[in-house]
Amino acid sequence: MNIKTGIFFDMSPSKIFFRLSKYIFKYKWRILGGLISVAIMSGADTASAFLIARLVEVLQTIGQQVRAGQEILVQVPPIKFLDITLFNFTIHGKAESFQLIFRFAIAVIIIIFIKVLFVYAREYLMSSVQQKLLMRFRIELYNTIVALPVRYFDVHKTGFIMSRFTNDVNNLEQAMSLMIEIAQNCVYSLIFATALFYTNWKLTIATILIFALSGEISRRFGDKIRSYSRDLTNTLADISAFLQEKISAARVVKSFTREEFEKKNFKQKVESNYHYSMKIVRVIALLSPTNELFNTTATSLLVIFCGYLFIQGAMTIESMIFFLLLMINLAKPIKALGESIARVQKSLVSAGYIFEILDLNREPLDDEKPAFQITRGEVEFRNVTFSYNNETEALHNINLHVLPGEKIALVGPSGSGKSTLINLIPRFYELQQGEILIDGCNINDMNLHSLRSQIALVPQDIVLFAGTIYDNIKYGKLEATSEEVYEAARLANAHEFILTFDKGYETEVGERGVQLSGGQRQRIAIARAILRNPKILLLDEATSALDTETELLVQDAINKLMKDRTSFVIAHRLSTIADCDRIVVLDRGEIVEVGTHEELIQNENGIYKRLHTLQFNIDES
Ligand code: ADP
Numbered sequence: 001m002n003i004k005t006g007i008f009f010d011m012s013p014s015k016i017f018f019r020l021s022k023y024i025f026k027y028k029w030r031i032l033g034g035l036i037s038v039a040i041m042s043g044a045d046t047a048s049a050f051l052i053a054r055l056v057e058v059l060q061t062i063g064q065q066v067r068a069g070q071e072i073l074v075q076v077p078p079i080k081f082l083d084i085t086l087f088n089f090t091i092h093g094k095a096e097s098f099q100l101i102f103r104f105a106i107a108v109i110i111i112i113f114i115k116v117l118f119v120y121a122r123e124y125l126m127s128s129v130q131q132k133l134l135m136r137f138r139i140e141l142y143n144t145i146v147a148l149p150v151r152y153f154d155v156h157k158t159g160f161i162m163s164r165f166t167n168d169v170n171n172l173e174q175a176m177s178l179m180i181e182i183a184q185n186c187v188y189s190l191i192f193a194t195a196l197f198y199t200n201w202k203l204t205i206a207t208i209l210i211f212a213l214s215g216e217i218s219r220r221f222g223d224k225i226r227s228y229s230r231d232l233t234n235t236l237a238d239i240s241a242f243l244q245e246k247i248s249a250a251r252v253v254k255s256f257t258r259e260e261f262e263k264k265n266f267k268q269k270v271e272s273n274y275h276y277s278m279k280i281v282r283v284i285a286l287l288s289p290t291n292e293l294f295n296t297t298a299t300s301l302l303v304i305f306c307g308y309l310f311i312q313g314a315m316t317i318e319s320m321i322f323f324l325l326l327m328i329n330l331a332k333p334i335k336a337l338g339e340s341i342a343r344v345q346k347s348l349v350s351a352g353y354i355f356e357i358l359d360l361n362r363e364p365l366d367d368e369k370p371a372f373q374i375t376r377g378e379v380e381f382r383n384v385t386f387s388y389n390n391e392t393e394a395l396h397n398i399n400l401h402v403l404p405g406e407k408i409a410l411v412g413p414s415g416s417g418k419s420t421l422i423n424l425i426p427r428f429y430e431l432q433q434g435e436i437l438i439d440g441c442n443i444n445d446m447n448l449h450s451l452r453s454q455i456a457l458v459p460q461d462i463v464l465f466a467g468t469i470y471d472n473i474k475y476g477k478l479e480a481t482s483e484e485v486y487e488a489a490r491l492a493n494a495h496e497f498i499l500t501f502d503k504g505y506e507t508e509v510g511e512r513g514v515q516l517s518g519g520q521r522q523r524i525a526i527a528r529a530i531l532r533n534p535k536i537l538l539l540d541e542a543t544s545a546l547d548t549e550t551e552l553l554v555q556d557a558i559n560k561l562m563k564d565r566t567s568f569v570i571a572h573r574l575s576t577i578a579d580c581d582r583i584v585v586l587d588r589g590e591i592v593e594v595g596t597h598e599e600l601i602q603n604e605n606g607i608y609k610r611l612h613t614l615q616f617n618i619d620e621s
Contacts, residue, residue: 013226013345016352017179023136024179027129031183034129037122038184042191042329044115048108049325050195054079055104057318062097072097126180134173140358141165147362150428154388159241164357167236168350175347178340185333185340192330199323200315203302207327210298211334214291218338221287226345228279233349235273242269280346287339295335302327363448371450374535376404376439377566379425384434386424394420396589398434407562407579409571411611412586418570421586422538425568426455438536456534458561460542460570462521466510469498472524476531484531492527492557494520518542519550526557537567541576555579583608 061074078088091100196204246253246262253262309315384398395417402408410418427443436443443451464472473485489495497520501507507514522542559579571577583600585593585608593600593608600608
């Protein structure tokens with residue numbers, strides 16, 4: 001288990017590479033097109049190297065004849081391709097010699113022109129594969145994340161999940177471009193090596209061995225980079241999580257005057273990130289010069305050896321130039337191959353993290369189970385025992401029978417299990433013992449989507465999304481008409497204050513929009529729930545105090561929302577409790593008292609009486 005990320009990391013680089021390749025393979029035709037373009041490009045480079053070498057050879061003969069004072073007469077060796085003679089000509093005199101040079105130049109330009117056309121084709125095809133894959137990964141990641149069970153979000157910080165989308169997807173982009181580069185460079189190398197092989201196979205084998213050794217050096221560097229990268233990625237995720245938490249809680253930090261403390265914490269995290277980055281920087285910085293030194297030495301040795309063969313008469317000037325030009329061409333992709341392989345290791349770590357998220361168990365949507373229509377809204381808890389961590393029980397042996405349309409207020413000290421109880425109804429967590437029945441049907445036998453679509457949850461911390469007020473209300477029922485939206489807002493006592501804004505329903509809320517008061521936010525959330533028209537309502541009342549007038553408006557909206565629906569309210573206000581049919585008092589995960597306010601208040605030693613005196617008397621006063 002990776003302590004920092006909290007997830008298992010058991011995928012080997014080869015496994016990740018294989019999996020990533022499978023994704024890439026989905027675009028095989030584009031890749032094939034790209035690689036064919038690369039083959040044509042390297043063919044063009046080989047052809048132009050060959051022409052240049054041949055030209056030097058011819059010029060050398062011309063030079064000898066001119067220096068000897070002879071008339072120029074050169075039989076140009078025929079230019080063949082797969083035993084087919086393409087050109088076969090003889091030149092007489094200076095004019096034809098110039099013509100020859102001119103023709104060679106034109107031929108090289110044409111070849112290079114063809115090459116650049118394919119450079120465009122390769123670039124377009126390969127980049128489109130990369131972008132399509134990125135899009136696919138982003139979509140798959142998000143699709144997985146929205147389908148993860150609530151438990152996952154309890155354990156993982158938002159910043160950690162966000163960093164999968166930002167840092168890791170960016171690294172993945174790099175990994176893919178490197179993999180594509182590797183494939184391209186393999187094709188380049190293969191073609192240049194084949195051409196070299198025909199020129200001088202012994203020299204070619206020596207060249208390949210030297211470059212392969214250089215590749216091995218890069219691979220060793222790669223191993224180091226990979227191990228540091230994992231730590232680096234973790235530090236980045238740590239920083240994201242820290243920022244996410246501390247920025248959203250800026251008020252808390254300020255009110256506790258913990259700026260210095262947080263600055264120190266942040267500095268530590270950034271320094272740890274710097275530490276690992278520098279480790280990688282050192283390895284990468286060492287990689288380039290090592291490669292450079294190695295390759296230059298190797299190239300010089302090969303040049304010396306070619307020169308020796310030339311002097312010995314074992315090599316013509318043409319084959320020597322052709323060989324050296326191709327070798328320079330070959331050095332580039334082989335060197336790049338070594339580096340890409342080293343760098344891809346770093347990016348593969350991120351790909352691994354992404355695959356791990358994609359492999360997480362999604363919430364079973366139970367699509368095979370039939371949709372269940374809640375008609376009455378009767379809810380029954382039978383011997384429900386639940387624990388978050390299999391150690392301490394958050395709820396113990398809960399038995400509660402709630403009649404259709406009944407309004408239940410949940411009361412109890414903090415940590416007594418009120419939120420847990422309401423979270424079990426939409427199956428945010430799976431029960432370990434006992435069962436919950438709605439209209440006599442076990443919720444585990446229902447199709448999850450159909451169950452949740454008939455329940456509305458109004459949480460304590462009201463969440464409004466970036467967008468207009470209209471869109472935020474409509475979130476409760478996407479197919480609602482504007483009349484339905486306005487009607488829901490009217491019922492929630494929100495219509496009037498919405499119209500006081502210049503843009504009315506089109507007013508933007510969220511980070512870049514207007515700042516709404518607590519009471520206004522609550523009424524928008526209530527309108528959203530009214531629009532959803534659920535059979536069962538789960539309401540965690542906001543604790544923040546409201547002025548009396550707003551309090552009345554909100555309470556009135558809540559009453560309208562609860563009307564004719566089975567409602568569970570985590571009650572913090574006396575007014576809500578008064579409107580409920582029964583009060584369920586929880587203590588340490590157990591139901592300790594059930595009854596109406598009048599009944600419970602009679603029990604002098606009861607928890608309700610104590611809580612009421614403590615908490616609600618203050619409110620009343
Ligand atoms: P209440 O809503 O009455 O304040 P909760 O239902 O939130 O109480 O909590 C009941 C118990 O379950 C507490 O001991 C709390 O620490 C624990 N708990 C609540 N939520 C989680 C969670 N997501 N993961 C682990 N333990 C939790």
